[in-house]
Amino acid sequence: MRITLQDTPALKLHPDDDVGVALVPLSANRFVQIGGVTIRMLANVDAGHKFALRLVEQGQPLRRYGQIIGFATKTINPGEHVHSHNLAVGSMQLAVSYTHLTLPTNREV
Numbered sequence: 001m002r003i004t005l006q007d008t009p010a011l012k013l014h015p016d017d018d019v020g021v022a023l024v025p026l027s028a029n030r031f032v033q034i035g036g037v038t039i040r041m042l043a044n045v046d047a048g049h050k051f052a053l054r055l056v057e058q059g060q061p062l063r064r065y066g067q068i069i070g071f072a073t074k075t076i077n078p079g080e081h082v083h084s085h086n087l088a089v090g091s092m093q094l095a096v097s098y099t100h101l102t103l104p105t106n107r108e109v
Contacts, residue, residue, distance in 0.1 A: 011035050014066035018051040021064075028050070037076065042079035050082040062087060103108050 010020040012035040020034045031038055035053065050064065053091045056076040062066040070087040072107045080086070 010051070013064060016063050016066045018053055018062045018063050019058055019069075020053050022047050022049055022051065039079050042077060043081040045081045052076055052080050052082055053077050054074045 008030050009024045009026060010022050012020050015035075017035075020032070020039070020081050022045045024047050025082060026032060026041050028041050028043050032041060032042045033039075035072065039051070041051065043051075052062075055078060056062055056072045058072050058074050060072050062070055062072060062076075062082065071090040072086060073088050076082060076086050
């Protein structure tokens with residue numbers, strides 16, 4: 001299957017992500033299909049930059065790669081550029097657990 005940047009101008013990297021990543025510059029008022037949703041861009045977003053996929057209230061975490069990358073410093077609407085003007089690192093408590101998983105291989109050693 002061949003895709004073009006015109007067909008796929010942005011990516012959602014993980015199902016839990018709150019942000020999309022622009023693959024090309026996206027102009028305000030452009031409609032982008034991403035993760036089965038249509039987003040109207042509210043701001044110009046450069047290639048490689050993030051934009052909100054959903055409404056994120058002030059103080060709520062934002063995820064990229066399924067991981068928290070920071071907290072909204074103000075309400076962020078879908079289609080808004082997400083960067084240092086509305087995203088900051090905050091303190092949080094994490095519960096860390098480890099598991100040991102061995103997967104069988106078909107390869108001889």
